[in-house]
Amino acid sequence: MEKIVHTGSSRGQANFGWLNSKHTFSFGHYHNSERMSFGVLRVLNDDIVIGGAGFPTHPHSNMEIISIPLSGALAHRDSTGTEKVINTGEVQIMSAGSGLTHSEYNASKTEEVNFLQIWILPREENIKPRYDQKVFNSEERKNAVQTVVSPDEAKSLWINQNAWLSLSDLDAEKSITYTLHGEGNGLYCFVIDGQIEVEGEVLRKRDAIGISDTDSAEVMAIADSKLLFIEVPMTYD
Structure with a gap:
């Protein structure tokens, strides 16, 4: 088994006033040659956006983009014609595929939204852009693992990769x-x-660990805890 620990305090940070973002991996103005990715997991940003602000329309291609609100709600719009609000308790995924443009704004004019933004490199490039979101029952992850994203569309949100969230x-x-x-x-x-x-x-709040060369991992809670598991291929073909 191989392990790598990333403490919450070691993350990169960008604070633009309207956006306070912590970067687990190199992103934007934050570059760390030892923190480029974990396998095909390329981005894990912890974003706080003030009321009424957000990311204006911008392009993406060939990336699987997942948003998980931790508090508040996001307003999403993209060039496929999708307009949605993503609330806490929901998970959103967008396959950028052959290319699209989108925007993400705080759905509230007064309250902050805190969400995790995750980018995963796709298995197949240049697919037709695709969007989906879903509400997940929090009771189903009580002292259990609740899959929210996987290659199996029948059981979760579908991702264009051999990955499970x-x-x-x-x-x-x-x-x-x-x-x-x-x-x-x-x-x-x-x-x-x-x-x-x-x-x-x-590990404490906002810490993380990457584990490879193993079939399983044992996790014990020292205090009441909320966890995100991201399982990904370690190589990109």
């Missing part, structure tokens, strides 16, 4: 085993809140 809410002193789905995949565990121990490493 899952959420878990663990009570203190509870433990779970995450079993990887894909051969050659690695697991990136991000602590949204709380404190956990993973394979001998203690």
